[in-house]
Amino acid sequence: MIDTHCHLTFDDYAGQVDAVIRNARQAGLRGLITVSITADNCLQSQALAEAHDGVWFTAGVHPLYAEEAPRWDLVCAAGGHERCVAWGELGLDNHYDEPPRALQDRILAEQLAMIEAARSGGTSGGLDMPIVVHCRNAYDELLAVFRDAPFEHDRYVFHCFNRGPDEVRKILDFGAWVSFTGVVTFRNAPEVAEAAKLVPADRIMVETDAPFLSPEPVRKIRPNEPQYVVHVARFLADLRGVDPGEFERILDGNAERFFGITLPEASQ
Secondary structure: OEEEEEOOOOHHHOOOHHHHHHHHHHOOOOEEEEOOOOHHHHHHHHHHHHHOOOEEEEEOOOHHHHHHOOOHHHHHHHHOOOOEEEEEEEEEEOOOOOOOHHHHHHHHHHHHHHHHHHHHOOOOHHHOOOEEEEEEOOHHHHHHHHHHOOOOHHHEEEOOOOOOHHHHHHHHHHOOEEEEOHHHHOOOOHHHHHHHOOOOHHHEEEOOOEOOOOOOOOOOOOOOOHHHHHHHHHHHHHHHOOOHHHHHHHHHHHHHHHHOOOOOOOOO
């Protein structure tokens, strides 16, 4: 398996990153993607991916960090690294009052423009990468932005989906992918499980968003770790009536295809 979205550079793992990666491998994971949230964090993520086999990273600025005056030159440079597999996470967040939406909108527009310039600049074919989307209470606004953007709709994945069938249908009608965290396992989030039944097998992925959102049956464990993504996958397999082993193979294939990676061979 692969955890397609975690944050190994966060302070929750200070001094423990090697152990967290080792725990993931012992649980059967063959890959991790550590996701960036600021320009400086892109460099931290790059260094971590360089130091560990089976670890990749993304390059982007999270909407809740829009006030940090992002250095797009650093983000773009990180995007050209051989271990970088996606842009993001980027998007909009209406859950909090800060940063103001006007600032989030401006940073999102700048980031999409940077990605388009990097993709069309011809410096590296690796800059034509998929986009990891952060969306909180902003589906209509974000989809409107993405419809006007010059990227193929199947190059977006809406990570950490936490809403219901109506919202997931909007994403699917647009043509994007959907990724689920431990939220789908929560008994107080039945609408997320209902939405998960609707996602086609060739457009679904799983993640932890670690250190957040530990899934059942380890929900009380803090911080969450990539090793626990297996619980998300097994829950979804049971929910969808699919053999867990077959579902894991589907998830692996989806991640490899979407991010353009090849997972290491499974340990015997």
